[in-house]
Each structure stands twice: as structure tokens, then as C-alpha cells.
Amino acid sequence: MAMGRPWEKLLALARGCGGTGPWVAGSPALRRPWARAVRRWLLRPPEPPYKHVCQVGEPALRAVAAPVDPARLAEPEAQALIARLVRVMRAQGAVGLSAPQLGVPLQVLAVEFPERLLDSYPLAVRQARRMAPCPLRVFVNPRMRVLDAGLDSFPEGCLSVAGFVACVPRCRAVQIEGLNENGESVVWQASGWLARIIQHEMDHLQGCLFIDKMDSKTFTNVRWMEVND
Template sequence: MATPRHHAPLAGLVEELLAGNGPLPIVAAGDPVLRRGTDRFEGQLDSALLARFVEALRITMHAAPGVGLAAPQVGVPLRIAVIEDPAPVPDEIRVARGRVPQPFRVLVNPSYEAVGSARAGFFEGCLSVPGWQAVVARHAEVRLTGEDEHGRAVDEVFSGWPARIVQHETDHLDGLLYLDRAELRSLSSGQAMAERWAQPTPAEAAASLGFTLP
């Protein structure tokens, strides 16, 4: 369980981050902030500062580019993440991966639980682990609960690729990286992904690299 932190230092940290121009720096694997877990958001940032922070997360996610970003990835140990996926992919990838567009959303104090027992394995990457991807078997469908940035309750079921994004970002808030759940025999460089494993599913990679898909 994360150790509670005083409100003022967190607000000061966010103000300091927002003092710069442009996207926020993304923290890379090896920084303890990615492993310590996060505090529940309980008003540590006032509404104006929270709105500015959320907008900075959105800008940073777009610039990276990525489809999700969690607060600890910019060095802030709060249980906040953002997601958005325009899903600009060919139909065969959309169908195979269940990748459908997701509007911009803010997840505050999110948690998830599996819906059913089905699992799906696909390559994932992470903005905090640049240059690499690996296959992760995740729940095919999850129920997400939490709040939005206005404090309104969220209780929604996600499936396919949106469910993967939700799990990936919520894991960040628990101090987990996708590599903690990955099939390490699948670990591939960006070059290998481009040259060998661009297929809609990782079946060929599994056969060639010697790992099992769910």
C-alpha cells in the first residue's frame, strides 16, 4: 500500500512540472516513482490545478505519441491516468485486436476486475520503456470502476484493445510495468517489430520465438 503524502508537496511538484513549456518529460524504467505505487486522489490538487495537469497529460500523451499516460510516468505519484485512442489501423488489425476508437478520458482512482475468464495475448509497448515491445496476456474484458476528473462515478465494462489500455494504465498506478506481466521470450526491439512482427496477431512470433499464447 502506498504511503500517504502531504498535499502541499504534491501540488508544488505539479506546479513545478507545469512551469515548463510543451509536453512533460516522461520518466523511464528504473526511476523508483514507477515502482512505488500511488496515492488515491483526494483533492491534493485543487480543481484548477487538476485541470491544468490533466491537459498537460493529454498534450504529453499526444506528443509521445501514445494511447495512455499515467501520472507516475511524469513523476507524480497520484492515482490519475488519461487514455485516448483514435485507432488509425487497417481493418484486419482492428478486427483481430478489437481495437476501436476511444475518446479522451480521465481515470481517477481507477481499479479493474476481470469479466469472465477469457484472455488475449498481443504485443504491447510503453512510453516508459522506449524501443521495446513484448507480448502480454491480459483479460479480454474488464470492469473499470473509479471516477472522472469531476468526481463523477465511473463503472464501465471494456473489451478488446480498450480493455488492454485500461489494464496497462491502471497497472502503472500500482507500480507495475507491462514487462512484469509479459512473456519475456517475446521481447522484441522496435526494429524487429517493424521487420518481423507487424502481423495482426503474434501467432507467428510465438511459433518463431518459442512462447505460448492464451
């Protein structure tokens, strides 16, 4: 079947993606206010990959992401997805982002922790959380292996659950391997905060959010003090 829209072409990059999943007919739908419904009818609606980060409730965030066909990784649609993923991640000041967060349930993620962002944290926090910088890394069809199963629990947030944080236990060291944006095999061993970032993004590819693994008693609205004031 011909794939005419950009997001359909992206989904065609997935192996075994036969048009089923929670993002198709039959999934729960919310009614839009009348004015917004008219606007959506008059104007062409935005399509994945979005230029914004999806919020919890977006079906792609709860789908198990499909693998990308390596033979099609060099095609314009796949490269455009990767470019937008990196662009949105940087625009939001994030250290990691996955394709489902842009509404595309494919196994693609990006990680980057620049020095300037690292320097914005107090030294004591950087040391306690074992933070270290890393250049941009893109992984397609990634696989992860735990190297140190010891757990550290620190506050964690997510752009797809905007405005909230909670303590989440994560393994201390992991190894991730897959393809980079050029289709080359890459392997990366990471510990501390970088290992946490990897585990967070890998969870997204399984339809899992940090709220599924958090210590619920630590769940916090980051604006709670502002509201009280």
C-alpha cells in the first residue's frame, strides 16, 4: 500500500509494523473543544514526528516501539526523524529523547550531555549523582545490558510528564549497542548519570515511563512552592 504521509513513511521503516497498535482506530479518544475542532478541520493538523514533545496520553508513549529496517536507515524519512529528534532535544535543553516522544513508535533514541549543561549543576550534586558530559550519541534498534545491578535512587523527570519529578531507582552501569545514524554498529558503556539517561530512554522504547518505576511517595510537582506562594 502506498505510504503518502511523512509519518506513514516513517512507520514503514519498521519491521513487521502492519498498521496495528494503540495509535489506530479503536483507541480511546478525547473530545476537543469546539473552537479547536474547527481549527483542526480548517488547517492541516501536525503529523509525527512532531516539533514538540508528546505528553503522557499520547498512544505512542505506551506502545512497544518497532525496530527500524537497517536497509532503510539512509533514506530521507529516517534521517529526518533523527535530525528532528536531536533538534527538539537540544531546543528543550534535554539530555535524552526517544522517537516515541515525537509520536513515532520506532526504536530510535538520542543522548547528549554537554559541558555547559553539566556546569549548571552544583558540584555536590554532580559528584553525588556521578554526572559526566558526553557528546551526541544516536542509537537505532538499541539493546541494553546491565553491567552493575546495584541501584541508585535520584530525582528524575521527563519532558513527556512535564512539571513532575520523582526518585527512580536505576542500575549503576549499563552497556548499550545498536546502529548510529550512519548505520554503523556502535557500543557504549556508561555509568552513573549517563547510565540513568540510557535506562530512561530505553524504557520509552518499551512504552514505559518513569512514573511506572518511581517511588510514588517522592512524586512532586516542580511548581508546588510557587502555587503556595
